[in-house]
Amino acid sequence: xxxxxxxxxxxxxxxxxxxxxxxxxxxxxxxxxxxxxxxxxxxxxxxxxxxxxxxxxxxxxxxxxxxxxxxxxxxxxxxxxxxxxxxxxxxxxxxxxxxxxxxxxxxxxxxxxxxxxxxxxxxxxxxxxxxxxxxxxxxxxxxxxxxxxxxxxxxxxxxxxxxxxxxxxxxxxxxxxxxxxxxxxxxxxxxxxxxxxxxxxxxxxxxxxxxxxxxxxxxxxxxxxxxxxxxxxxxxxxxxxxxxxxxxxxxxxxxxxxxxxxxxxxxxxxxxxxxxxxxxxxxxxxxxxxxxxxxxxxxxxxxxxxxxxxxxxxxxxxxxxxxxxxxxxxxxxxxxxxxxxxxxxxxxxxxxxxxxxxxxxxxxxxxxxxxxxxxxxxxxxxxxxxxxxxxxxxxxxxxxxxxxxxxxxxxxxxxxxxxxxxxxxxxxxxxxxxxxxxxxxxxxxxxxxxxxxxxxxxxxxxxxxxxxxxxxxxxxxxxxxxxxxxxxxxxxxxxxxxxxxxxxxxxxxxxxxxxxxxxxxxxxxxxxxxxxxxxxxxxxxxxxxxxxxxxxxxxxxxxxxxxxxxxxxxx
Numbered sequence: 001x002x003x004x005x006x007x008x009x010x011x012x013x014x015x016x017x018x019x020x021x022x023x024x025x026x027x028x029x030x031x032x033x034x035x036x037x038x039x040x041x042x043x044x045x046x047x048x049x050x051x052x053x054x055x056x057x058x059x060x061x062x063x064x065x066x067x068x069x070x071x072x073x074x075x076x077x078x079x080x081x082x083x084x085x086x087x088x089x090x091x092x093x094x095x096x097x098x099x100x101x102x103x104x105x106x107x108x109x110x111x112x113x114x115x116x117x118x119x120x121x122x123x124x125x126x127x128x129x130x131x132x133x134x135x136x137x138x139x140x141x142x143x144x145x146x147x148x149x150x151x152x153x154x155x156x157x158x159x160x161x162x163x164x165x166x167x168x169x170x171x172x173x174x175x176x177x178x179x180x181x182x183x184x185x186x187x188x189x190x191x192x193x194x195x196x197x198x199x200x201x202x203x204x205x206x207x208x209x210x211x212x213x214x215x216x217x218x219x220x221x222x223x224x225x226x227x228x229x230x231x232x233x234x235x236x237x238x239x240x241x242x243x244x245x246x247x248x249x250x251x252x253x254x255x256x257x258x259x260x261x262x263x264x265x266x267x268x269x270x271x272x273x274x275x276x277x278x279x280x281x282x283x284x285x286x287x288x289x290x291x292x293x294x295x296x297x298x299x300x301x302x303x304x305x306x307x308x309x310x311x312x313x314x315x316x317x318x319x320x321x322x323x324x325x326x327x328x329x330x331x332x333x334x335x336x337x338x339x340x341x342x343x344x345x346x347x348x349x350x351x352x353x354x355x356x357x358x359x360x361x362x363x364x365x366x367x368x369x370x371x372x373x374x375x376x377x378x379x380x381x382x383x384x385x386x387x388x389x390x391x392x393x394x395x396x397x398x399x400x401x402x403x404x405x406x407x408x409x410x411x412x413x414x415x416x417x418x419x420x421x422x423x424x425x426x427x428x429x430x431x432x433x434x435x436x437x438x439x440x441x442x443x444x445x446x447x448x449x450x451x452x453x454x455x456x457x458x459x460x461x462x463x464x465x466x467x468x469x470x471x472x473x474x475x476x477x478x479x480x481x482x483x484x485x486x487x488x489x490x491x492x493x494x495x496x497x498x499x500x501x502x503x504x505x506x507x508x509x510x511x512x513x514x515x516x517x518x519x520x521x522x523x524x525x526x527x528x529x530x531x532x533x534x535x536x537x538x539x540x541x542x543x544x545x546x547x548x549x550x551x552x553x554x555x556x557x558x559x560x561x562x563x564x565x566x567x568x569x570x571x
Contacts (some may be wrong), residue, residue, distance in 0.1 A: 071358075076413060083102065083409055097110065098112065110123065112423055117432045140161050141159065143198060144158035156201075158197050178192040195216045234277065258312075264276065268293070268304060315343045358373065400420045
Protein backbone atom coordinates (compact mmCIF):
# COMPACT_ATOMS: atom_id res chain seq x y z
CA UNK A 1 0.00 0.00 0.00
CA UNK A 2 2.82 2.37 0.87
CA UNK A 3 4.54 1.65 -2.46
CA UNK A 4 1.34 2.37 -4.44
CA UNK A 5 0.82 5.61 -2.51
CA UNK A 6 4.36 6.77 -3.25
CA UNK A 7 3.94 5.94 -6.94
CA UNK A 8 0.72 8.00 -7.09
CA UNK A 9 2.51 10.96 -5.50
CA UNK A 10 5.34 10.72 -8.03
CA UNK A 11 2.83 10.57 -10.88
CA UNK A 12 0.94 13.54 -9.49
CA UNK A 13 4.13 15.57 -9.21
CA UNK A 14 5.14 14.78 -12.78
CA UNK A 15 1.80 15.82 -14.35
CA UNK A 16 1.55 19.62 -14.98
CA UNK A 17 -1.36 21.38 -13.30
CA UNK A 18 -1.68 24.10 -15.98
CA UNK A 19 -0.68 24.91 -19.53
CA UNK A 20 1.99 27.40 -20.60
CA UNK A 21 5.48 28.08 -19.43
CA UNK A 22 5.98 28.61 -15.74
CA UNK A 23 8.87 28.81 -13.38
CA UNK A 24 9.92 25.46 -12.02
CA UNK A 25 9.92 24.90 -8.31
CA UNK A 26 7.38 27.62 -7.43
CA UNK A 27 6.43 27.67 -3.78
CA UNK A 28 2.70 28.39 -3.84
CA UNK A 29 2.43 28.89 -0.09
CA UNK A 30 5.26 31.42 -0.07
CA UNK A 31 3.71 33.13 -3.08
CA UNK A 32 0.38 33.49 -1.29
CA UNK A 33 2.13 34.67 1.86
CA UNK A 34 3.73 37.53 -0.07
CA UNK A 35 0.24 38.93 -0.73
CA UNK A 36 -0.57 39.14 2.98
CA UNK A 37 -1.78 42.60 3.83
CA UNK A 38 0.30 44.66 6.27
CA UNK A 39 -1.38 45.56 9.52
CA UNK A 40 -2.81 49.03 8.95
CA UNK A 41 -4.65 50.51 11.88
CA UNK A 42 -6.79 53.58 11.24
CA UNK A 43 -7.88 56.04 13.92
CA UNK A 44 -11.33 54.49 14.19
CA UNK A 45 -9.88 51.00 14.40
CA UNK A 46 -7.47 52.21 17.08
CA UNK A 47 -10.31 53.67 19.14
CA UNK A 48 -12.26 50.44 18.77
CA UNK A 49 -9.31 48.31 19.80
CA UNK A 50 -8.71 50.49 22.86
CA UNK A 51 -12.35 50.28 23.92
CA UNK A 52 -12.42 46.54 23.32
CA UNK A 53 -9.22 46.10 25.29
CA UNK A 54 -10.67 48.02 28.22
CA UNK A 55 -13.72 45.77 28.22
CA UNK A 56 -12.29 42.38 27.41
CA UNK A 57 -8.85 42.80 28.96
CA UNK A 58 -6.41 40.19 27.66
CA UNK A 59 -8.82 38.75 25.06
CA UNK A 60 -7.71 41.17 22.34
CA UNK A 61 -5.24 38.74 20.79
CA UNK A 62 -7.87 36.08 20.43
CA UNK A 63 -10.30 38.63 18.94
CA UNK A 64 -7.77 39.58 16.26
CA UNK A 65 -7.32 35.96 15.29
CA UNK A 66 -11.09 35.52 15.19
CA UNK A 67 -11.41 38.51 12.84
CA UNK A 68 -8.80 37.00 10.54
CA UNK A 69 -10.75 33.74 10.42
CA UNK A 70 -14.16 35.42 10.06
CA UNK A 71 -13.56 37.95 7.28
CA UNK A 72 -11.64 37.47 4.01
CA UNK A 73 -9.33 40.45 4.51
CA UNK A 74 -5.95 38.93 5.33
CA UNK A 75 -4.48 38.93 1.79
CA UNK A 76 -4.97 41.14 -1.25
CA UNK A 77 -4.28 41.49 -4.97
CA UNK A 78 -4.01 44.93 -6.57
CA UNK A 79 -5.26 45.67 -10.11
CA UNK A 80 -4.18 48.96 -11.68
CA UNK A 81 -6.09 48.80 -14.94
CA UNK A 82 -8.24 51.96 -14.68
CA UNK A 83 -7.04 55.55 -15.07
CA UNK A 84 -9.44 57.25 -12.63
CA UNK A 85 -11.73 56.45 -9.71
CA UNK A 86 -13.32 52.98 -9.84
CA UNK A 87 -17.06 53.61 -9.49
CA UNK A 88 -18.55 50.13 -9.97
CA UNK A 89 -17.47 46.48 -9.68
CA UNK A 90 -19.30 43.35 -10.75
CA UNK A 91 -18.38 39.66 -10.86
CA UNK A 92 -20.43 36.99 -12.60
CA UNK A 93 -22.20 34.42 -10.38
CA UNK A 94 -19.61 31.73 -11.10
CA UNK A 95 -16.76 34.04 -10.07
CA UNK A 96 -14.77 33.66 -13.29
CA UNK A 97 -14.96 37.17 -14.76
CA UNK A 98 -14.72 40.62 -13.21
CA UNK A 99 -15.77 43.95 -14.77
CA UNK A 100 -14.85 47.35 -13.37
CA UNK A 101 -16.19 50.76 -14.42
CA UNK A 102 -14.61 54.13 -13.86
CA UNK A 103 -14.90 57.86 -14.36
CA UNK A 104 -12.39 57.47 -17.19
CA UNK A 105 -15.46 56.47 -19.26
CA UNK A 106 -14.37 52.85 -19.80
CA UNK A 107 -15.09 49.40 -18.40
CA UNK A 108 -12.32 46.82 -18.05
CA UNK A 109 -12.90 43.08 -18.40
CA UNK A 110 -10.75 40.67 -16.38
CA UNK A 111 -10.72 36.88 -16.69
CA UNK A 112 -9.39 35.22 -13.52
CA UNK A 113 -8.60 31.97 -15.31
CA UNK A 114 -6.12 33.63 -17.69
CA UNK A 115 -4.30 35.74 -15.09
CA UNK A 116 -1.07 34.93 -13.30
CA UNK A 117 0.62 36.70 -10.36
CA UNK A 118 2.78 38.71 -12.79
CA UNK A 119 0.08 39.48 -15.40
CA UNK A 120 -2.72 41.25 -13.53
CA UNK A 121 -4.26 43.04 -16.47
CA UNK A 122 -7.55 43.46 -18.30
CA UNK A 123 -8.01 41.51 -21.51
CA UNK A 124 -10.38 44.11 -22.98
CA UNK A 125 -11.29 47.77 -22.56
CA UNK A 126 -14.68 49.06 -23.73
CA UNK A 127 -16.14 52.56 -23.90
CA UNK A 128 -19.91 51.96 -23.71
CA UNK A 129 -20.89 55.40 -25.05
CA UNK A 130 -18.30 55.90 -27.81
CA UNK A 131 -19.76 55.69 -31.31
CA UNK A 132 -16.40 55.89 -33.07
CA UNK A 133 -12.84 56.76 -32.13
CA UNK A 134 -12.78 60.30 -33.45
CA UNK A 135 -12.46 63.77 -32.04
CA UNK A 136 -16.21 64.42 -32.35
CA UNK A 137 -17.37 61.46 -30.23
CA UNK A 138 -18.63 61.99 -26.68
CA UNK A 139 -17.80 59.79 -23.73
CA UNK A 140 -19.42 59.68 -20.31
CA UNK A 141 -18.45 58.28 -16.89
CA UNK A 142 -19.71 54.81 -16.02
CA UNK A 143 -22.12 54.67 -13.08
CA UNK A 144 -23.20 51.02 -12.96
CA UNK A 145 -22.06 47.72 -14.46
CA UNK A 146 -23.86 44.59 -13.26
CA UNK A 147 -23.97 40.98 -14.39
CA UNK A 148 -27.43 39.49 -14.70
CA UNK A 149 -27.66 37.09 -11.70
CA UNK A 150 -29.97 34.75 -13.63
CA UNK A 151 -28.33 35.09 -17.06
CA UNK A 152 -24.60 35.86 -16.73
CA UNK A 153 -24.24 36.40 -20.48
CA UNK A 154 -25.82 39.85 -20.06
CA UNK A 155 -24.21 42.89 -18.42
CA UNK A 156 -26.23 45.99 -17.59
CA UNK A 157 -24.16 49.15 -18.12
CA UNK A 158 -25.29 52.62 -17.07
CA UNK A 159 -23.31 55.70 -18.08
CA UNK A 160 -24.09 59.36 -17.44
CA UNK A 161 -26.68 59.33 -20.24
CA UNK A 162 -30.46 58.79 -20.47
CA UNK A 163 -30.01 55.41 -22.19
CA UNK A 164 -29.18 52.06 -20.63
CA UNK A 165 -27.22 49.41 -22.50
CA UNK A 166 -27.01 45.62 -22.39
CA UNK A 167 -23.56 44.25 -23.19
CA UNK A 168 -22.41 40.68 -23.61
CA UNK A 169 -19.88 39.21 -21.19
CA UNK A 170 -17.24 39.97 -23.84
CA UNK A 171 -18.14 43.67 -23.99
CA UNK A 172 -20.17 43.70 -27.23
CA UNK A 173 -23.32 45.85 -27.30
CA UNK A 174 -26.47 43.75 -27.56
CA UNK A 175 -29.18 46.39 -27.13
CA UNK A 176 -29.57 50.07 -26.35
CA UNK A 177 -32.74 51.37 -24.73
CA UNK A 178 -34.71 54.33 -25.99
CA UNK A 179 -34.48 57.92 -24.81
CA UNK A 180 -37.71 59.73 -23.94
CA UNK A 181 -39.05 62.97 -25.38
CA UNK A 182 -37.67 65.77 -23.21
CA UNK A 183 -40.40 68.20 -24.31
CA UNK A 184 -43.21 66.20 -22.71
CA UNK A 185 -44.20 67.43 -19.28
CA UNK A 186 -46.13 64.31 -18.23
CA UNK A 187 -43.57 61.60 -17.48
CA UNK A 188 -46.21 58.89 -17.95
CA UNK A 189 -46.30 59.73 -21.67
CA UNK A 190 -42.55 59.31 -22.25
CA UNK A 191 -41.07 56.05 -23.53
CA UNK A 192 -37.75 56.35 -21.67
CA UNK A 193 -35.68 58.56 -19.42
CA UNK A 194 -35.36 62.16 -20.56
CA UNK A 195 -32.25 62.89 -18.46
CA UNK A 196 -29.30 61.14 -16.88
CA UNK A 197 -29.69 57.70 -15.28
CA UNK A 198 -28.08 57.50 -11.84
CA UNK A 199 -28.59 53.88 -10.71
CA UNK A 200 -29.92 50.53 -11.91
CA UNK A 201 -30.23 46.91 -10.82
CA UNK A 202 -31.56 43.58 -12.05
CA UNK A 203 -34.70 41.79 -10.94
CA UNK A 204 -33.64 39.22 -8.32
CA UNK A 205 -35.50 36.28 -9.90
CA UNK A 206 -36.67 37.27 -13.42
CA UNK A 207 -33.74 37.50 -15.86
CA UNK A 208 -35.74 39.59 -18.34
CA UNK A 209 -36.40 42.61 -16.09
CA UNK A 210 -34.30 45.42 -14.63
CA UNK A 211 -35.03 48.83 -13.12
CA UNK A 212 -33.36 52.19 -13.67
CA UNK A 213 -33.48 55.37 -11.59
CA UNK A 214 -33.11 58.75 -13.27
CA UNK A 215 -32.83 62.43 -12.53
CA UNK A 216 -36.25 62.93 -14.19
CA UNK A 217 -37.93 61.79 -10.93
CA UNK A 218 -38.83 58.34 -12.29
CA UNK A 219 -38.07 54.67 -11.82
CA UNK A 220 -38.54 52.64 -15.00
CA UNK A 221 -38.83 48.87 -15.26
CA UNK A 222 -37.56 47.49 -18.57
CA UNK A 223 -37.84 44.21 -20.43
CA UNK A 224 -34.60 43.22 -22.17
CA UNK A 225 -36.66 42.11 -25.20
CA UNK A 226 -38.37 45.51 -25.60
CA UNK A 227 -35.77 48.28 -25.79
CA UNK A 228 -38.16 50.77 -27.46
CA UNK A 229 -40.38 51.38 -24.42
CA UNK A 230 -40.31 50.66 -20.71
CA UNK A 231 -42.63 48.04 -19.26
CA UNK A 232 -43.64 50.07 -16.21
CA UNK A 233 -42.97 53.61 -15.05
CA UNK A 234 -42.98 54.87 -11.47
CA UNK A 235 -43.17 58.65 -11.07
CA UNK A 236 -42.05 60.04 -7.74
CA UNK A 237 -44.13 63.11 -6.82
CA UNK A 238 -42.02 65.06 -4.40
CA UNK A 239 -43.77 66.95 -1.63
CA UNK A 240 -40.77 69.12 -0.79
CA UNK A 241 -41.30 72.86 -0.98
CA UNK A 242 -40.08 74.43 -4.20
CA UNK A 243 -39.49 71.13 -5.99
CA UNK A 244 -42.45 71.49 -8.40
CA UNK A 245 -43.35 67.87 -7.67
CA UNK A 246 -40.06 66.44 -8.96
CA UNK A 247 -36.89 65.18 -7.34
CA UNK A 248 -33.91 63.24 -8.63
CA UNK A 249 -33.83 59.53 -7.87
CA UNK A 250 -30.38 58.71 -6.52
CA UNK A 251 -30.36 54.99 -5.70
CA UNK A 252 -32.47 51.86 -6.19
CA UNK A 253 -32.42 48.27 -4.88
CA UNK A 254 -34.52 45.22 -5.73
CA UNK A 255 -34.44 42.43 -3.14
CA UNK A 256 -35.99 39.01 -2.78
CA UNK A 257 -36.06 36.84 0.38
CA UNK A 258 -33.96 33.70 0.10
CA UNK A 259 -36.57 31.56 1.81
CA UNK A 260 -39.32 32.86 -0.52
CA UNK A 261 -41.82 35.67 -0.30
CA UNK A 262 -42.65 38.94 -1.98
CA UNK A 263 -39.98 41.01 -3.69
CA UNK A 264 -39.20 44.49 -2.41
CA UNK A 265 -38.33 47.52 -4.56
CA UNK A 266 -36.69 50.42 -2.71
CA UNK A 267 -35.74 53.82 -4.08
CA UNK A 268 -34.14 56.95 -2.63
CA UNK A 269 -34.62 60.53 -3.81
CA UNK A 270 -32.73 63.80 -3.52
CA UNK A 271 -35.49 65.35 -1.42
CA UNK A 272 -34.58 62.91 1.39
CA UNK A 273 -37.46 60.50 0.75
CA UNK A 274 -37.17 56.72 0.94
CA UNK A 275 -39.88 54.80 -0.94
CA UNK A 276 -40.94 51.16 -0.82
CA UNK A 277 -43.00 49.25 -3.40
CA UNK A 278 -44.06 45.64 -3.78
CA UNK A 279 -41.56 44.14 -6.19
CA UNK A 280 -44.18 42.73 -8.54
CA UNK A 281 -46.50 45.76 -8.41
CA UNK A 282 -48.78 47.60 -8.48
CA UNK A 283 -46.63 50.71 -8.83
CA UNK A 284 -49.30 53.41 -8.84
CA UNK A 285 -48.32 54.52 -5.35
CA UNK A 286 -45.64 53.35 -2.89
CA UNK A 287 -46.52 50.80 -0.26
CA UNK A 288 -44.65 52.89 2.32
CA UNK A 289 -42.86 56.23 2.18
CA UNK A 290 -40.56 58.08 4.57
CA UNK A 291 -40.29 61.72 3.57
CA UNK A 292 -37.36 62.68 5.80
CA UNK A 293 -35.30 59.49 5.79
CA UNK A 294 -32.23 61.68 5.13
CA UNK A 295 -31.72 65.40 4.94
CA UNK A 296 -33.16 67.28 1.98
CA UNK A 297 -30.86 68.01 -0.98
CA UNK A 298 -28.32 65.37 0.11
CA UNK A 299 -27.36 62.54 -2.22
CA UNK A 300 -28.24 59.10 -0.85
CA UNK A 301 -25.67 57.08 -2.77
CA UNK A 302 -26.26 53.55 -1.46
CA UNK A 303 -29.32 51.37 -0.83
CA UNK A 304 -29.41 47.61 -0.27
CA UNK A 305 -31.89 44.98 0.92
CA UNK A 306 -30.87 42.16 3.26
CA UNK A 307 -31.01 38.56 1.99
CA UNK A 308 -34.03 37.83 4.19
CA UNK A 309 -35.86 40.90 2.83
CA UNK A 310 -36.50 42.38 6.28
CA UNK A 311 -33.87 45.12 6.52
CA UNK A 312 -32.99 48.01 4.24
CA UNK A 313 -29.73 49.88 4.71
CA UNK A 314 -29.12 53.38 3.30
CA UNK A 315 -25.99 55.50 3.11
CA UNK A 316 -27.01 59.15 2.95
CA UNK A 317 -25.28 62.33 1.97
CA UNK A 318 -25.99 63.73 5.45
CA UNK A 319 -23.08 61.67 6.87
CA UNK A 320 -25.31 58.92 8.30
CA UNK A 321 -25.96 55.22 7.73
CA UNK A 322 -29.41 53.95 8.69
CA UNK A 323 -31.23 50.63 8.71
CA UNK A 324 -35.00 50.27 8.22
CA UNK A 325 -37.44 47.43 8.87
CA UNK A 326 -39.62 46.72 5.85
CA UNK A 327 -42.43 45.49 8.11
CA UNK A 328 -42.49 48.76 10.08
CA UNK A 329 -41.28 51.28 7.56
CA UNK A 330 -41.50 54.48 9.60
CA UNK A 331 -38.49 55.06 11.80
CA UNK A 332 -34.92 53.78 11.48
CA UNK A 333 -33.93 50.71 13.46
CA UNK A 334 -30.38 52.01 13.90
CA UNK A 335 -28.44 55.07 12.84
CA UNK A 336 -24.75 55.89 12.97
CA UNK A 337 -22.57 58.75 11.75
CA UNK A 338 -20.42 57.98 8.72
CA UNK A 339 -18.65 60.55 6.54
CA UNK A 340 -20.23 60.60 3.09
CA UNK A 341 -18.36 60.73 -0.23
CA UNK A 342 -21.47 61.06 -2.42
CA UNK A 343 -20.84 64.73 -3.20
CA UNK A 344 -17.72 63.75 -5.15
CA UNK A 345 -18.50 60.10 -5.94
CA UNK A 346 -22.30 59.68 -6.30
CA UNK A 347 -22.02 55.90 -6.73
CA UNK A 348 -20.48 55.22 -3.29
CA UNK A 349 -22.37 52.10 -2.30
CA UNK A 350 -23.18 50.00 0.75
CA UNK A 351 -23.91 46.27 0.72
CA UNK A 352 -25.05 43.39 2.90
CA UNK A 353 -22.79 40.35 3.07
CA UNK A 354 -24.08 37.25 1.22
CA UNK A 355 -25.37 35.78 4.50
CA UNK A 356 -26.74 39.08 5.80
CA UNK A 357 -24.62 38.89 8.95
CA UNK A 358 -22.59 41.99 8.10
CA UNK A 359 -22.71 45.26 6.18
CA UNK A 360 -19.70 46.55 4.25
CA UNK A 361 -18.97 50.03 2.95
CA UNK A 362 -16.06 52.33 2.25
CA UNK A 363 -15.03 55.64 3.74
CA UNK A 364 -13.45 58.92 2.71
CA UNK A 365 -10.20 57.96 4.43
CA UNK A 366 -9.83 54.72 2.43
CA UNK A 367 -10.97 52.33 5.18
CA UNK A 368 -13.20 49.29 4.75
CA UNK A 369 -15.94 49.17 7.42
CA UNK A 370 -17.62 45.90 8.35
CA UNK A 371 -20.71 46.79 10.40
CA UNK A 372 -23.12 44.82 12.55
CA UNK A 373 -26.61 45.04 10.95
CA UNK A 374 -28.37 45.19 14.32
CA UNK A 375 -26.41 48.05 15.87
CA UNK A 376 -24.32 49.40 12.95
CA UNK A 377 -21.27 49.25 15.19
CA UNK A 378 -18.00 48.49 13.39
CA UNK A 379 -16.92 44.88 13.77
CA UNK A 380 -13.83 45.49 11.62
CA UNK A 381 -12.20 48.66 10.28
CA UNK A 382 -9.21 48.00 8.07
CA UNK A 383 -7.28 50.49 5.95
CA UNK A 384 -7.26 49.68 2.23
CA UNK A 385 -6.05 52.82 0.43
CA UNK A 386 -4.95 55.38 3.03
CA UNK A 387 -5.65 58.93 1.92
CA UNK A 388 -7.82 57.87 -1.04
CA UNK A 389 -11.58 57.37 -0.73
CA UNK A 390 -13.01 53.87 -1.02
CA UNK A 391 -15.84 54.27 -3.55
CA UNK A 392 -17.26 50.84 -4.40
CA UNK A 393 -17.33 47.53 -2.53
CA UNK A 394 -18.51 44.02 -3.44
CA UNK A 395 -18.67 40.85 -1.37
CA UNK A 396 -19.02 37.88 -3.71
CA UNK A 397 -20.95 34.92 -2.38
CA UNK A 398 -19.24 32.04 -4.18
CA UNK A 399 -15.69 33.38 -4.03
CA UNK A 400 -16.10 34.69 -0.47
CA UNK A 401 -13.84 37.59 -1.42
CA UNK A 402 -14.28 41.35 -0.96
CA UNK A 403 -13.44 43.53 -3.95
CA UNK A 404 -12.95 47.28 -3.49
CA UNK A 405 -12.57 50.18 -5.90
CA UNK A 406 -10.79 53.35 -4.84
CA UNK A 407 -10.48 56.94 -5.99
CA UNK A 408 -6.83 56.35 -6.90
CA UNK A 409 -7.92 53.97 -9.70
CA UNK A 410 -6.93 50.80 -7.80
CA UNK A 411 -9.08 47.66 -7.63
CA UNK A 412 -8.16 45.40 -4.72
CA UNK A 413 -9.31 41.81 -4.23
CA UNK A 414 -9.25 40.87 -0.54
CA UNK A 415 -9.25 37.17 0.31
CA UNK A 416 -8.38 34.64 2.98
CA UNK A 417 -6.71 31.35 1.95
CA UNK A 418 -8.66 29.52 4.65
CA UNK A 419 -12.07 30.85 3.59
CA UNK A 420 -11.89 31.93 -0.05
CA UNK A 421 -11.88 29.86 -3.20
CA UNK A 422 -11.19 30.53 -6.89
CA UNK A 423 -10.77 34.14 -7.93
CA UNK A 424 -7.58 35.45 -6.31
CA UNK A 425 -6.78 31.96 -5.01
CA UNK A 426 -6.80 30.64 -8.57
CA UNK A 427 -4.38 33.38 -9.65
CA UNK A 428 -1.97 32.87 -6.77
CA UNK A 429 -1.96 29.09 -7.17
CA UNK A 430 -0.30 29.46 -10.58
CA UNK A 431 3.39 29.81 -11.25
CA UNK A 432 4.38 33.33 -12.32
CA UNK A 433 4.77 33.74 -16.05
CA UNK A 434 8.29 34.06 -17.34
CA UNK A 435 9.23 37.49 -18.53
CA UNK A 436 9.21 37.57 -22.31
CA UNK A 437 10.23 40.29 -24.71
CA UNK A 438 6.56 40.69 -25.66
CA UNK A 439 5.72 41.45 -22.02
CA UNK A 440 7.92 44.54 -22.02
CA UNK A 441 5.52 47.52 -21.98
CA UNK A 442 7.97 49.50 -24.11
CA UNK A 443 7.39 47.10 -27.00
CA UNK A 444 3.74 46.15 -26.49
CA UNK A 445 0.72 48.41 -26.78
CA UNK A 446 -2.92 48.00 -25.81
CA UNK A 447 -4.64 48.69 -29.13
CA UNK A 448 -7.96 49.61 -27.54
CA UNK A 449 -6.41 52.37 -25.44
CA UNK A 450 -3.21 53.18 -27.24
CA UNK A 451 -1.13 52.96 -24.06
CA UNK A 452 1.30 50.33 -22.79
CA UNK A 453 -0.34 47.28 -21.27
CA UNK A 454 1.54 47.73 -17.98
CA UNK A 455 1.29 51.51 -17.74
CA UNK A 456 3.67 53.24 -15.38
CA UNK A 457 1.87 54.36 -12.25
CA UNK A 458 2.74 56.99 -9.73
CA UNK A 459 2.66 56.63 -5.96
CA UNK A 460 -1.08 57.40 -5.86
CA UNK A 461 -1.84 54.76 -8.47
CA UNK A 462 -2.67 57.22 -11.29
CA UNK A 463 -0.95 57.09 -14.69
CA UNK A 464 2.31 58.94 -15.08
CA UNK A 465 1.56 62.55 -15.94
CA UNK A 466 4.63 62.78 -18.19
CA UNK A 467 2.80 60.96 -21.00
CA UNK A 468 1.14 63.40 -23.37
CA UNK A 469 -2.50 63.39 -24.40
CA UNK A 470 -1.60 62.44 -27.98
CA UNK A 471 0.35 59.42 -26.70
CA UNK A 472 -2.58 58.16 -24.62
CA UNK A 473 -5.13 58.90 -27.39
CA UNK A 474 -3.42 58.31 -30.76
CA UNK A 475 -6.65 58.41 -32.79
CA UNK A 476 -8.14 61.61 -31.37
CA UNK A 477 -7.44 65.16 -32.57
CA UNK A 478 -5.16 66.50 -35.26
CA UNK A 479 -1.47 66.21 -35.98
CA UNK A 480 0.90 69.16 -36.19
CA UNK A 481 0.32 69.38 -39.96
CA UNK A 482 -3.46 69.52 -39.53
CA UNK A 483 -4.21 65.93 -40.54
CA UNK A 484 -6.73 63.84 -38.57
CA UNK A 485 -5.29 61.14 -36.32
CA UNK A 486 -8.26 58.87 -37.05
CA UNK A 487 -7.03 56.33 -39.65
CA UNK A 488 -10.58 55.85 -40.95
CA UNK A 489 -11.14 59.53 -41.75
CA UNK A 490 -9.87 60.60 -45.22
CA UNK A 491 -7.37 63.41 -45.48
CA UNK A 492 -9.05 66.65 -46.56
CA UNK A 493 -6.88 69.02 -48.63
CA UNK A 494 -6.09 72.38 -47.13
CA UNK A 495 -8.58 75.01 -48.33
CA UNK A 496 -6.39 78.07 -48.77
CA UNK A 497 -6.36 80.84 -51.45
CA UNK A 498 -3.07 79.51 -52.76
CA UNK A 499 -4.12 75.84 -52.73
CA UNK A 500 -0.94 74.44 -51.19
CA UNK A 501 -1.87 70.83 -51.83
CA UNK A 502 -2.81 71.30 -55.52
CA UNK A 503 -0.66 70.11 -58.48
CA UNK A 504 1.62 72.34 -60.54
CA UNK A 505 -0.02 75.69 -61.38
CA UNK A 506 1.53 75.88 -64.84
CA UNK A 507 0.03 72.51 -65.76
CA UNK A 508 -3.41 73.67 -64.59
CA UNK A 509 -3.25 76.94 -66.54
CA UNK A 510 -2.30 75.12 -69.74
CA UNK A 511 -4.81 72.30 -69.52
CA UNK A 512 -7.83 73.84 -67.73
CA UNK A 513 -9.63 76.78 -69.30
CA UNK A 514 -10.28 79.90 -67.22
CA UNK A 515 -8.36 78.39 -64.29
CA UNK A 516 -6.63 81.73 -63.72
CA UNK A 517 -9.94 83.29 -62.73
CA UNK A 518 -9.75 81.43 -59.40
CA UNK A 519 -7.05 83.80 -58.12
CA UNK A 520 -8.61 87.03 -59.45
CA UNK A 521 -10.66 89.57 -57.58
CA UNK A 522 -14.22 89.28 -58.99
CA UNK A 523 -14.96 93.01 -58.51
CA UNK A 524 -11.89 94.11 -60.42
CA UNK A 525 -12.61 91.60 -63.16
CA UNK A 526 -16.07 93.11 -63.72
CA UNK A 527 -14.94 96.76 -63.57
CA UNK A 528 -12.50 96.14 -66.45
CA UNK A 529 -15.51 95.94 -68.80
CA UNK A 530 -17.45 98.93 -67.38
CA UNK A 531 -16.29 101.53 -69.99
CA UNK A 532 -16.66 99.11 -72.89
CA UNK A 533 -20.17 98.14 -71.80
CA UNK A 534 -21.19 101.81 -71.65
CA UNK A 535 -19.77 102.74 -75.06
CA UNK A 536 -20.75 99.61 -76.97
CA UNK A 537 -23.49 97.75 -75.11
CA UNK A 538 -23.88 94.21 -76.31
CA UNK A 539 -27.45 93.44 -75.32
CA UNK A 540 -29.20 96.91 -75.38
CA UNK A 541 -27.63 98.39 -78.50
CA UNK A 542 -30.85 97.83 -80.55
CA UNK A 543 -32.79 100.36 -78.39
CA UNK A 544 -30.14 103.06 -78.32
CA UNK A 545 -31.83 105.11 -81.09
CA UNK A 546 -35.47 104.46 -80.17
CA UNK A 547 -35.14 104.91 -76.44
CA UNK A 548 -37.39 107.85 -75.32
CA UNK A 549 -35.86 110.73 -73.46
CA UNK A 550 -36.73 111.21 -69.83
CA UNK A 551 -38.87 114.30 -69.20
CA UNK A 552 -38.51 116.16 -65.95
CA UNK A 553 -40.86 118.85 -64.61
CA UNK A 554 -39.63 122.45 -64.84
CA UNK A 555 -39.54 124.06 -61.41
CA UNK A 556 -39.12 127.72 -60.60
CA UNK A 557 -36.50 128.97 -58.19
CA UNK A 558 -39.17 129.62 -55.55
CA UNK A 559 -40.51 126.09 -55.77
CA UNK A 560 -37.03 124.62 -55.53
CA UNK A 561 -36.40 126.55 -52.30
CA UNK A 562 -39.71 125.53 -50.76
CA UNK A 563 -39.11 121.88 -51.48
CA UNK A 564 -41.77 119.31 -52.33
CA UNK A 565 -45.35 120.03 -51.43
CA UNK A 566 -46.75 118.20 -48.46
CA UNK A 567 -50.14 116.67 -48.39
CA UNK A 568 -52.73 118.45 -46.37
CA UNK A 569 -53.85 116.63 -43.28
CA UNK A 570 -57.45 115.53 -43.27
CA UNK A 571 -59.66 117.36 -40.80
